[in-house]
Amino acid sequence: MDLQSQEAILKASQTHDKADLLVLLGSPDPESATIAAETVVEGDPSYAGALAGAQLGLLTYHVLEEEVHADIPDDVWEAQIGVMADVLEADALAETVAGFRNRS
Amino acid sequence: MPDVVISAATQVLAHVPSLARHGSKPRRELAKHPEVAEKFTASLRTFDQAAAYPPHQAWIGNIHPRQLPARPWMANSGEPQRRGRFGEVMPEEEFFGLLAAVDDFELFALSPEAAKAGAATLAAHPLAKAFDLDRIEKAAGDIEAIAGEAKALRLAEGAVMRCAQSDDESLAAHVLIDNLAAKATATLALLHLLDRSGIDPKSVDYVIGCGEEAIGDRYQRGGGNLGKAVAEAAGLTDASGADVKNFCAAFVPALVVASSLVSAGVFNRVAIISGGSLAKLGMKFQGHLAKDLPVMEDVLGGTATLVEADDGKSPRVRLDVVGRHKVSAGGSAAEVMKALAVEPLSRHGIAMTDIDDFATELHNPEITEPQGSGNVPERNYRTIAALSAAKGDIEKADIAAFVTQRGMPGYAPTQGHLASALCYTPHALDRLTTGDARKVMLLAKGSLFLGRMCQLSDGMSVLLERNGGG
Amino acid sequence: MLQGKKVIAVGERDGISGPAIAACAKAAGADVVFVATECFV
Numbered sequence: 001m002d003l004q005s006q007e008a009i010l011k012a013s014q015t016h017d018k019a020d021l022l023v024l025l026g027s028p029d030p031e032s033a034t035i036a037a038e039t040v041v042e043g044d045p046s047y048a049g050a051l052a053g054a055q056l057g058l059l060t061y062h063v064l065e066e067e068v069h070a071d072i073p074d075d076v077w078e079a080q081i082g083v084m085a086d087v088l089e090a091d092a093l094a095e096t097v098a099g100f101r102n103r104s
Numbered sequence: 105m106p107d108v109v110i111s112a113a114t115q116v117l118a119h120v121p122s123l124a125r126h127g128s129k130p131r132r133e134l135a136k137h138p139e140v141a142e143k144f145t146a147s148l149r150t151f152d153q154a155a156a157y158p159p160h161q162a163w164i165g166n167i168h169p170r171q172l173p174a175r176p177w178m179a180n181s182g183e184p185q186r187r188g189r190f191g192e193v194m195p196e197e198e199f200f201g202l203l204a205a206v207d208d209f210e211l212f213a214l215s216p217e218a219a220k221a222g223a224a225t226l227a228a229h230p231l232a233k234a235f236d237l238d239r240i241e242k243a244a245g246d247i248e249a250i251a252g253e254a255k256a257l258r259l260a261e262g263a264v265m266r267c268a269q270s271d272d273e274s275l276a277a278h279v280l281i282d283n284l285a286a287k288a289t290a291t292l293a294l295l296h297l298l299d300r301s302g303i304d305p306k307s308v309d310y311v312i313g314c315g316e317e318a319i320g321d322r323y324q325r326g327g328g329n330l331g332k333a334v335a336e337a338a339g340l341t342d343a344s345g346a347d348v349k350n351f352c353a354a355f356v357p358a359l360v361v362a363s364s365l366v367s368a369g370v371f372n373r374v375a376i377i378s379g380g381s382l383a384k385l386g387m388k389f390q391g392h393l394a395k396d397l398p399v400m401e402d403v404l405g406g407t408a409t410l411v412e413a414d415d416g417k418s419p420r421v422r423l424d425v426v427g428r429h430k431v432s433a434g435g436s437a438a439e440v441m442k443a444l445a446v447e448p449l450s451r452h453g454i455a456m457t458d459i460d461d462f463a464t465e466l467h468n469p470e471i472t473e474p475q476g477s478g479n480v481p482e483r484n485y486r487t488i489a490a491l492s493a494a495k496g497d498i499e500k501a502d503i504a505a506f507v508t509q510r511g512m513p514g515y516a517p518t519q520g521h522l523a524s525a526l527c528y529t530p531h532a533l534d535r536l537t538t539g540d541a542r543k544v545m546l547l548a549k550g551s552l553f554l555g556r557m558c559q560l561s562d563g564m565s566v567l568l569e570r571n572g573g574g
Numbered sequence: 575m576l577q578g579k580k581v582i583a584v585g586e587r588d589g590i591s592g593p594a595i596a597a598c599a600k601a602a603g604a605d606v607v608f609v610a611t612e613c614f615v
Contacts, residue, residue, distance in 0.1 A: 001584070005610040009582055012607050021607075022579040024599060026590030028483060031476035032614070036584055058582070063595050071576045076601040080594040082438035083490035087483065088589060435585075435593035435611070467615050477614040483588055518615055551587050551613040559593050559609060 001039045006049035009040060013056050023060040024068065028088055030096040033062060037100040062097040064090040108363040109418035109571065112301040112410040113530040116191035116293045117160055117403040117517075118199040118380065121148040122260035123285070124402045126278060127385030144389060147398045151195045154403060155184035159468045159515035163405065164188025165530055169466070169512040177470055178397065190530040191296045193403070198225040200263055202288045203281075204243035205236045206337045211266045211280055212243060218262030219244035234295045234339065257281065272322045279318070286317040286330060286379030289406025291337040294377050297408040298338065308410075309371035311335040311345035314358035315378035316520050334377050343375075351550030352465075354378075355407075355526035356564040359546070362411040363421040373412045378526065380404025381519040388518065391475030400471045405522040409529055419536035419544070419568045425452055427547070427565035435561065441487045444547045444565040446495060454567075456492035459510060460541035463528030464488070465549060466514040480523075484547075485511030524548040536570045544568045577603035587613040 013021065023040045027033035035045060040058045044051040061068050064085055069077065077085075125134060125144060134141045154160060158177045162169045165188040173180040186193055194202070201222020203212050214222060223240040226232060251258045255267040257277035265284075268275035290313070298305055313331035320327035331345025348358040355376065362374040382404060389399045414420065427448035433439050449456060464484035472480060489506040492498045498506055516523035525546040535541035549563040581599040583606055585592035592611040599606050 002610060002612055005584060005608075005612075008608050008610070012580070012582055016580045016607065020578070020580045021582065022576065022604070023582045023584060024595045026583075026585030026592070026595050028586055028589030029478045031478070032586060032589070035476060040582070040584070063590050063598060067575055071602040072598045073601050076598055079434050079439070080436050080597045081590060082436060082442075083487065083494055084436055084438045084590060087438070087486045087490050434597070435591035437588065437591070465615070472615060475614070478588065480588060480615055523615070551611070553611050554613055559611065561587060561591065561611070
């Protein structure tokens with residue numbers, strides 16, 4: 001994950017109550033979703049950035065998960081996500097990211 | 105509005121295994137993990153391997169991307185073919201000579217052996233007359249001594265890049281070689297274009313650069329104008345130039361600007377050029393080495409395109425069918441594609457299925473997948489297909505067929521602007537003249553947010569049509 | 575589930591962009607504290 005993003009996320013985790021924080025990912029495939037989820041839950045797997053070994057355990061979802069979709073007004077979903085929900089492998093992405101929730 | 109055509113397009117590759125370690129990612133990572141450097145070096149391809157590699161053959165025009173064999177392409181390479189219908193793959197030794205030949209400031213130094221080899225091989229090149237061979241000999245020097253100069257960068261056994269100002273980051277050696285490599289590859293592509301088209305070099309009025317290099321100094325870091333530098337290097341004595349900057353998406357606005365200049369009668373002939381991105385060499389090397397693949401980002405691309413008034417035979421640039429991604433449009437990939445692919449066509453009552461080829465981001469998946477970045481062209485095509493289904497131009501069941509028929513496998517090096525529709529231009533010319541295509545759409549996208557000035561991305565599209573009726 | 579949450583939106587250019595995620599989160603009643611879009615090509 002971008003080093004500046006890692007710093008910002010670390011700072012956010014220090015500024016806000018963990019119970020209030022929620023990470024929403026937009027990765028296009030399970031491989032990049034794994035890296036992103038791992039970074040904010042267990043620590044930067046490449047040990048390059050501020051989140052190296054951080055183990056923040058942040059509550060993390062993929063934006064295409066059913067639970068998230070259900071929360072978003074239809075017109076906004078259509079405008080912002082639209083066909084990408086079909087183009088991307090939503091099920092595989094949901095499964096990947098949910099896997100990190102069950103670990104943290 | 106008077107019609108404008110693309111009358112010629114060329115593209116080249118320079119195979120530069122020695123320079124791969126100087127890409128941004130390897131430069132940083134190999135310094136932190138020197139034990140990896142040995143594996144990196146051992147994995148680099150020979151010229152024959154690079155020249156035989158099917159995506160490179162598609163790049164220089166010996167095959168159409170839809171004629172690529174089954175993957176893995178590394179294992180299914182045919183015979184090395186240096187030359188192709190659109191240009192060539194140039195070996196490193198010769199390219200080092202070319203770097204010296206286009207270096208106006210004597211910043212690039214070669215060992216006497218490397219200078220001699222560079223000059224000799226370029227002297228035997230079909231375009232030899234166009235190269236300043238004397239300058240190559242002048243580039244010869246005591247490599248060890250020059251490498252010892254403050255802030256000089258040892259590029260290879262026989263090559264060093266000096267910095268131009270030791271306290272100016274914008275004139276650091278790694279920036280200068282990045283820019284010089286872009287100049288050299290772009291110049292080579294333009295020389296091929298002049299040779300193949302047979303036009304009088306004096307007839308080109310303007311040259312527009314569309315690459316992502318940053319030419320400047322500390323006071324004007326992105327001053328630019330590779331366009332004019334390449335015009336001079338290629339002997340276009342009556343041309344001037346400028347650059348269009350739009351991250352990876354720049355080719356399409358450059359094409360639209362060039363075409364508008366010709367259509368408005370400002371200029372008669374405008375060339376668009378771009379060179380390779382040395383900074384992106386070896387970008388995905390970790391994924392490649394982890395999967396026992398060679399470092400595949402070992403080539404620099406260069407392109408040249410010529411735009412002029414309707415000649416009655418070349419494909420027309422439909423300036424009335426240009427798509428742009430507005431500030432207010434959503435940032436999702438679907439919204440971007442809607443703006444670029446759907447809107448301009450539906451505005452003219454053109455069905456998505458009227459387009460024979462869509463050319464989007466054509467990054468070679470064999471390079472991107474091992475590093476976990478997926479198959480970029482396929483994602484782009486699936487998005488266009490999904491939008492076509494949503495629009496009702498095709499059935500959802502026909503999405504896969506749409507992708508195969510109107511899309512294509514990626515074959516471009518991961519060098520931003522080169523992959524973003526630009527590299528399909530010579531193929532589009534073929535398809536729209538000797539082939540059976542009537543309409544080809546070029547769609548380019550760019551990640552503006554990387555520069556931290558806005559969170560936006562951008563893109564632009566334009567329709568190319570067979571002359572005499574698409 | 576997003577109502578009142580402090581959302582960190584990490585998008586990818588080739589998937590769903592940061593701003594797109596942020597717009598969704600805001601519409602669901604969240605407060606977006608960080609937005610970024612990654613690009614890997």
